[in-house]
Amino acid sequence: xxxxxxxxxxxxxxxxxxxxxxxxxxxxxxxxxxxxxxxxxxxxxxxxxxxxxxxxxxxxxxxxxxxxxxxxxxxxxxxxxxxxxxxxxxxxxxxxxxxxxxxxxxxxxxxxxxxxxxxxxxxxxxxxxxxxxxxxxxxxxxxxxxxxxxxxxxxxxxxxxxxxxxxxxxxxxxxxxxxxxxxxxxxxxxxxxxxxxxxxxxxxxxxxxxxxxxxxx
Amino acid sequence: xxxxxxxxxxxxxxxxxxxxxxxxxxxxxxxxxxxxxxxxxxxxxxxxxxxxxxxxxxxxxxxxxxxxxxxxxxxxxxxxxxxxxxxxxxxxxxxxxxxxxxxxxxxxxxxxxxxxxxxxxxxxxxxxxxxxxxxxxxxxxxxxxxxxxxxxxxxxxxxxxxxxxxxxxxxxxxxxxxxxxxxxxxxxxxxxxxxxxxxxxxxxxxxxxxxxxxxxxxxxxxxxxxxxxxxxxxxxxxxxxxxxxxxxxxxxxxxxxxxxxxxxxxxxxxxxxxxxxxxxxxxxxxxxxxxxxxxxxxxxxxxxxxxxxxxxxxxxxxx
Numbered sequence: 001x002x003x004x005x006x007x008x009x010x011x012x013x014x015x016x017x018x019x020x021x022x023x024x025x026x027x028x029x030x031x032x033x034x035x036x037x038x039x040x041x042x043x044x045x046x047x048x049x050x051x052x053x054x055x056x057x058x059x060x061x062x063x064x065x066x067x068x069x070x071x072x073x074x075x076x077x078x079x080x081x082x083x084x085x086x087x088x089x090x091x092x093x094x095x096x097x098x099x100x101x102x103x104x105x106x107x108x109x110x111x112x113x114x115x116x117x118x119x120x121x122x123x124x125x126x127x128x129x130x131x132x133x134x135x136x137x138x139x140x141x142x143x144x145x146x147x148x149x150x151x152x153x154x155x156x157x158x159x160x161x162x163x164x165x166x167x168x169x170x171x172x173x174x175x176x177x178x179x180x181x182x183x184x185x186x187x188x189x190x191x192x193x194x195x196x197x198x199x200x201x202x203x204x205x206x207x208x209x210x211x212x213x214x215x216x217x
Numbered sequence: 218x219x220x221x222x223x224x225x226x227x228x229x230x231x232x233x234x235x236x237x238x239x240x241x242x243x244x245x246x247x248x249x250x251x252x253x254x255x256x257x258x259x260x261x262x263x264x265x266x267x268x269x270x271x272x273x274x275x276x277x278x279x280x281x282x283x284x285x286x287x288x289x290x291x292x293x294x295x296x297x298x299x300x301x302x303x304x305x306x307x308x309x310x311x312x313x314x315x316x317x318x319x320x321x322x323x324x325x326x327x328x329x330x331x332x333x334x335x336x337x338x339x340x341x342x343x344x345x346x347x348x349x350x351x352x353x354x355x356x357x358x359x360x361x362x363x364x365x366x367x368x369x370x371x372x373x374x375x376x377x378x379x380x381x382x383x384x385x386x387x388x389x390x391x392x393x394x395x396x397x398x399x400x401x402x403x404x405x406x407x408x409x410x411x412x413x414x415x416x417x418x419x420x421x422x423x424x425x426x427x428x429x430x431x432x433x434x435x436x437x438x439x440x441x442x443x444x445x446x447x448x449x450x451x452x453x454x455x456x457x458x459x460x461x462x463x464x465x466x467x468x469x470x471x472x473x474x475x476x477x478x479x480x481x482x483x484x485x486x487x488x489x490x491x492x493x494x495x496x497x498x499x500x501x502x503x504x505x506x507x508x509x510x511x512x513x514x515x516x517x518x519x520x521x522x523x524x525x526x527x528x529x530x531x532x533x534x535x536x
Contacts (some may be wrong), residue, residue: 020236027240031247127318139322159320162281164288204311205288209319
């Protein structure tokens with residue numbers, strides 16, 4: 001004879017089995033989703049590729065810095081005062097843009113990155129003199145090449161260039177031939193034509209230490 | 218009436234407990250594997266990047282220190298050795314401050330560069346700072362024994378330089394390997410400067426238009442800087458000699474007008490007057506101090522890397 005509780009026991013068994021199944025399935029689902037959460041994911045570049053790209057970016061900057069005819073130091077001084085950007089650049093916002101900078105560094109960037117589908121931004125970051133109105137604890141920056149907003153997994157490489165008071169612009173006009181850096185107008189808002197954005201950061205033979213920043217994605 | 222115990226009561230509860238245990242084990246194993254994978258992926262990348270940054274810093278400071286001290290060496294003429302030491306110390310301190318600020322603003326690293334005057338090596342800079350002929354240096358070997366030249370430049374006033382090719386100004390450099398560099402400078406028929414240079418059978422010639430009446434001759438590298446230079450301005454120079462320099466002579470010293478300076482690796486290495494001496498005019502050739510090798514201490518401190526190096530930075534090349 002079947003007791004009056006057999007119906008509820010059956011339902012209890014069913015519920016327990018369903019709950020047990022849900023628990024196991026949830027655990028398995030969690031495990032499958034969790035395995036992919038590592039530093040190598042979350043973007044389109046794996047760690048090994050990022051390492052390779054960073055090494056290539058480092059090598060490009062080091063090689064460009066050692067070029068005898070047009071090194072990074074010359075590129076930093078390759079300024080067009082009248083157009084307020086680098087000589088031959090498209091405009092102050094994008095610099096050389098998709099075309100890339102001139103000289104050896106432009107060739108290296110084209111062959112290493114652009115020709116293989118990578119985008120890059122090249123930017124100069126310089127120091128403000130401590131007594132200037134721009135000294136707010138931040139560095140100033142000016143774009144050499146701007147090709148867009150970098151992806152979250154972009155690779156950054158930097159190289160520093162030292163400018164000296166007695167250097168001149170590497171792209172002088174008639175009015176700036178022989179004019180040393182410390183003599184240039186570096187005030188963009190004084191209403192006078194033409195200026196060089198990087199200021200004389202300190203008294204002494206060193207004019208400024210400029211960080212050349214290459215971002216690749 | 219028979220009542221039967223249904224054993225499935227306990228089995229059902231066991232199944233539920235078993236499911237809970239399995240779920241717990243799966244989650245725990247997943248967490249452990251995931252943590253292990255994350256740590257394995259992250260750790261080497263961080264420390265490798267910092268090591269590369271330290272190497273890049275070392276390379277940058279070596280180059281920067283060399284360029285800075287070179288500029289200070291050639292910035293002034295009337296300065297004694299202790300003043301030069303002080304100027305170099307101040308210059309490197311300024312460079313150190315800017316470098317430290319630049320690194321601090323862009324990456325988690327503390328850097329420093331310090332000049333150590335005591336272990337640094339000093340040489341002699343012979344300089345004629347204003348235009349004139351080169352008679353002051355006199356004839357004969359301008360170098361003492363065991364002196365080597367690491368830098369030599371002539372800034373020629375082309376218009377006032379002789380156009381006599383056969384009797385032109387000539388400088389001769391002998392080296393320890395028995396080779397001789399012979400370099401002649403003269404104005405040609407078109408009022409340009411011609412530079413002829415030879416080492417044994419190998420010879421080069423270049424002709425350059427002056428820029429504001431001047432042509433710069435880098436005698437060490439064999440490079441002439443002017444306008445529209447033939448042969449890309451390249452000629453035989455001191456660096457093309459196989460051995461170290463041991464003798465330097467000027468001939469037909471009154472056939473050229475301009476300025477010159479060269480640096481040797483020995484302090485007080487010239488018989489010329491000291492540039493700080495009384496009665497020494499700017500167009501007189503004289504000797505002054507120069508830093509030949511700068512001893513610097515570079516330090517890089519990052520999150521996972523600490524790097525400190527005492528290094529002798531050669532300001533001039535001798536190979």
